[in-house]
Amino acid sequence: MQGRLESAGAADTTHxxxxxVMLVVVLLAVGYMGVVxxxxxxxxxxxxxxxxxALKQQQELVELPPKRGxxxxxxxxxxxxxxxxxxxxxxxxxxxxxREVAAAIAPVLGLNKKSVEKKLEGDKKFVWLARQVSPDxxxxxxxxxxxxxxLGWLYDSRRYYPEKDLAxxxxxxxxxxxxxxxxxxxxxEKYIGGLPGKAIVERDGRGREVLTVSExxxxxxxxxxxxxxxxEKVQYMAEKALDRIMEKYRPLSASAIVMDPNxxxxxxxxxxxxxxxxxxxxYPVYAWRNRAVSDLxxxxxxxxIVTASAALEQGVVRPSDIIDCGKGELDVDGTIIHSAxxxxxxxxxQEVIQKSNNVGTIKVALRLGAKRLYKYAxxxxxxxKTGVDLPGEAGGELRDIREWSGLSVASVAIGQEVGVTPLQxxxxxxCIANGGYYMKPYIVSEIRGxxxxxxxxRTPEKERQVVSTATAVTLRNILTTVVEDGGTAVEANIKxxxxxxxxxxxxxxxxxxxxxxxxxxxxxxxxFCPADNPKISAIVVLNEPHGGAYYGGVVAAPAFKSIxxxxxxxxxxxxxxxxxxxTVVR
Amino acid sequence: MKLKQIRExxxxxxxxxxxxxxxxxxxxxxxxxxxxxYHNDSAYYLKRQIVWAGAGMAAMLAAWxxxxxxxxxxxxxxxxxxxILLIITxxxxxxxxxxxxxxxxGFSFQASEFTKPAxxxxxxxxxxxxxxxxxxxxxxxxxxxxxxxTLVLLIALEPDFGTAAAICAVxxxxxxxxxxxxxxxxxxxxxxxxxxxxxxxxxxxxxxRLHTFMNPWNDPLGAGFQTIQSFLAFGGGGxxxxxxGQSRQKLLFLPEPHNDFIFSVIGEEFGFIGATAVxxxxxxxxxxxxxxxxxxxxxxxxLLVFALTLMIGLQALINMGVATGIFPNKxxxxxFISAGGxxxxxxxxxxxxxLSVSRGNRLQDSAGAAA
Numbered sequence: 022m023q024g025r026l027e028s029a030g031a032a033d034t035t036h037x038x039x040x041x042v043m044l045v046v047v048l049l050a051v052g053y054m055g056v057v058x059x060x061x062x063x064x065x066x067x068x069x070x071x072x073x074x075a076l077k078q079q080q081e082l083v084e085l086p087p088k089r090g091x092x093x094x095x096x097x098x099x100x101x102x103x104x105x106x107x108x109x110x111x112x113x114x115x116x117x118x119x120r121e122v123a124a125a126i127a128p129v130l131g132l133n134k135k136s137v138e139k140k141l142e143g144d145k146k147f148v149w150l151a152r153q154v155s156p157d158x159x160x161x162x163x164x165x166x167x168x169x170x171x172l173g174w175l176y177d178s179r180r181y182y183p184e185k186d187l188a189x190x191x192x193x194x195x196x197x198x199x200x201x202x203x204x205x206x207x208x209x210e211k212y213i214g215g216l217p218g219k220a221i222v223e224r225d226g227r228g229r230e231v232l233t234v235s236e237x238x239x240x241x242x243x244x245x246x247x248x249x250x251x252x253e254k255v256q257y258m259a260e261k262a263l264d265r266i267m268e269k270y271r272p273l274s275a276s277a278i279v280m281d282p283n284x285x286x287x288x289x290x291x292x293x294x295x296x297x298x299x300x301x302x303x304y305p306v307y308a309w310r311n312r313a314v315s316d317l318x319x320x321x322x323x324x325x326i327v328t329a330s331a332a333l334e335q336g337v338v339r340p341s342d343i344i345d346c347g348k349g350e351l352d353v354d355g356t357i358i359h360s361a362x363x364x365x366x367x368x369x370x371q372e373v374i375q376k377s378n379n380v381g382t383i384k385v386a387l388r389l390g391a392k393r394l395y396k397y398a399x400x401x402x403x404x405x406k407t408g409v410d411l412p413g414e415a416g417g418e419l420r421d422i423r424e425w426s427g428l429s430v431a432s433v434a435i436g437q438e439v440g441v442t443p444l445q446x447x448x449x450x451x452c453i454a455n456g457g458y459y460m461k462p463y464i465v466s467e468i469r470g471x472x473x474x475x476x477x478x479r480t481p482e483k484e485r486q487v488v489s490t491a492t493a494v495t496l497r498n499i500l501t502t503v504v505e506d507g508g509t510a511v512e513a514n515i516k517x518x519x520x521x522x523x524x525x526x527x528x529x530x531x532x533x534x535x536x537x538x539x540x541x542x543x544x545x546x547x548x549f550c551p552a553d554n555p556k557i558s559a560i561v562v563l564n565e566p567h568g569g570a571y572y573g574g575v576v577a578a579p580a581f582k583s584i585x586x587x588x589x590x591x592x593x594x595x596x597x598x599x600x601x602x603x604t605v606v607r
Numbered sequence: 608m609k610l611k612q613i614r615e616x617x618x619x620x621x622x623x624x625x626x627x628x629x630x631x632x633x634x635x636x637x638x639x640x641x642x643x644x645y646h647n648d649s650a651y652y653l654k655r656q657i658v659w660a661g662a663g664m665a666a667m668l669a670a671w672x673x674x675x676x677x678x679x680x681x682x683x684x685x686x687x688x689x690x691i692l693l694i695i696t697x698x699x700x701x702x703x704x705x706x707x708x709x710x711x712x713g714f715s716f717q718a719s720e721f722t723k724p725a726x727x728x729x730x731x732x733x734x735x736x737x738x739x740x741x742x743x744x745x746x747x748x749x750x751x752x753x754x755x756x757t758l759v760l761l762i763a764l765e766p767d768f769g770t771a772a773a774i775c776a777v778x779x780x781x782x783x784x785x786x787x788x789x790x791x792x793x794x795x796x797x798x799x800x801x802x803x804x805x806x807x808x809x810x811x812x813x814x815x816r817l818h819t820f821m822n823p824w825n826d827p828l829g830a831g832f833q834t835i836q837s838f839l840a841f842g843g844g845g846x847x848x849x850x851x852g853q854s855r856q857k858l859l860f861l862p863e864p865h866n867d868f869i870f871s872v873i874g875e876e877f878g879f880i881g882a883t884a885v886x887x888x889x890x891x892x893x894x895x896x897x898x899x900x901x902x903x904x905x906x907x908x909x910l911l912v913f914a915l916t917l918m919i920g921l922q923a924l925i926n927m928g929v930a931t932g933i934f935p936n937k938x939x940x941x942x943f944i945s946a947g948g949x950x951x952x953x954x955x956x957x958x959x960x961x962l963s964v965s966r967g968n969r970l971q972d973s974a975g976a977a978a
Binding site: 037038039041042045046049050052053055056057059060061063064065067068070071072074075076211 | 780783785842843878882890913921
């Protein structure tokens, strides 16, 4: 090889160049050996010193809590804020008499003397004694004199919900460590939470341990603020309406949602039983639930909007077609299905929906067939999470069509055999309100950095067209008759506006008995207003109203009316002039 | 003879594979906690790294199959493209006080990384062609100073002084190995001393890094923080390490544990033995790469393999040297191992080019033997 290279070029330069390459190789190799030598020094010779120091620092690293971001409603009202509240820490290594220290501070803080004493034993360098101590207690604790170096205050923040139980299920709450545990506080933790700072405990000149808080990179970074689509005023209207429902009908639970059907923005979302997030630990776990997205119920007749829009879109029925509802009974696959109060006779399809006739609806559904009904139910978003930015959302139940029995097409057509969340139902109704589009629901419209910069800005998402605008308008017109004389929800009629909506009164399925209950119901009303140019949509759901009344048109419709009427006034939506009528598109 | 050559490229190939797969494991180990915290997905960095490593492997295999003479023709257009990309980088958005990335379709890449192979190929090609002119300073070395200087200036403006300096060092060594006159090179070194002085002592953060390097324990919470945390990681690892995934230093203390300081996490989790094994793998990579270079009869191939080997070897040395405190703090990824898409992609592409030269060389040999 050597010989060939030499013959290829000038011998001296080839050799010279090879020597130069070798020199580079040697330089690099020496560098590598240097690394190994240093590794040997760090990991073998100096190991015990470094390892001890590493262990010590890992034990003595104190996380400094950052300031959480504020949660605002759409108008800038504060729904969750962090207020400064210092926390008390102790340095056990400096405490010569833990018992004495504990005796001095435990009673003032309302803590157990023994447990405080125990925390102060040993030679640890840092321990939290009481987080977020209220300002009036702080002066009673001495951190100077004999307590200097033993006790100290560190900046901490405390979460405060100025509106108390308003939208509590949506906002959630934080734990004592300041991290979000539920609701938006949990869902947006990585934005609101900020980044904790670091402090390291070190020995000072007098041999005492002191906490060193360094500035810059290691100081805590404040979290982002988030701005909701929730409107505090509309939320308040929904909360009040639910309070009245709870008082009057004493249901196990109730939910209400108000949305902008054109954008998918959630304007209000309320649940009962509620809780005060300032004091969340005193409430039972079930009170924390955001039922509007987590609880499933059988929708009953409200689901007929799916059957009706599918049938209209597919052309199997027109609003004026006569359906023979017989004697209010129908045999489907060996099971007799009844209309409410066994109502029968010859009705137009429009009347079938207006009066929520089961037999008529099922007859239309049979024309449509299981496949198409299933397809539309899916398209309306049933059986899948809406993807709303809230934790704990349930996906609902809509069995795959391959698992349907012969009865299923009839059951699903009238809202049985399906489980939905109130948010799913309202989102489906929004498709009718806005001309056929599935708008993804959302609740956070903007995230802003602590410095005011915009981190995220949400825009409405048109996910898909579910039905044509013509079909949506036709159904909209049919749904306005529901609140008119002869409909199931005259109580939802708002003077000066045209309301469109649908009632639902579903018998609860009692698993223990394996049949539908005769006394327990889910009662609901879902609708929107003004019918010809919807600005607001809302749903009200009651779980087991007590006291006799249970029809959705009776127990839920008035609450819907009260919320929507106030909201329309608040939003300055103009009333309909008496002479004005809606053009009916057929 | 033939056997010897097969052994070289297969050794280089296998070392690359070992380092790459070990790197993926370490990226996950070092980043999972942080990724979960900041991105809600413990595999956030791992997934990105896998995508880039996959693309890099594809580029490597493709380059390996090619006739390496093609790179000579490609080098000038590639260099122009890098020049444009570097300018785009400089007008792009600022991240953490620097403009180093170009964002495209959800991925970001560093034009400075891609400049390395392009520039080295160009310099190798031109040095091979103009070997006889090297004796004249202005006509021999001057053009390289100009081209290299322009690109390095763009990179230094980002600012990414580490990459800029590393490129200068490699090009300087190429001139050296390519046969430039020692007096010229000496003049070059003398001429650059004022620049280096200004860069080191007049730019605030670099000066403080240098002071910290002299004695990190002076300011353990401030400037010395990173170096000391790295020392503690190595010390905590001891001889045999605390075990895969068990590093405690990566949790809060080590800055960039999946990138600049991944070697410290390796040291903590696998101890002196594991860290030394990594050093030795790089050493072998460098030795066999250089042997491959020396075997090349074609001056272009020889200089190209020399430069690529040196680039990878030097980067590894700087990264490991910084982690162990032999060099002042300087962000530089550990080739094949550190998280960083452009870095791993370019390293794999470079290996592909090296293997291609080796294949071309062997074909030439057998053709020569047949003749």
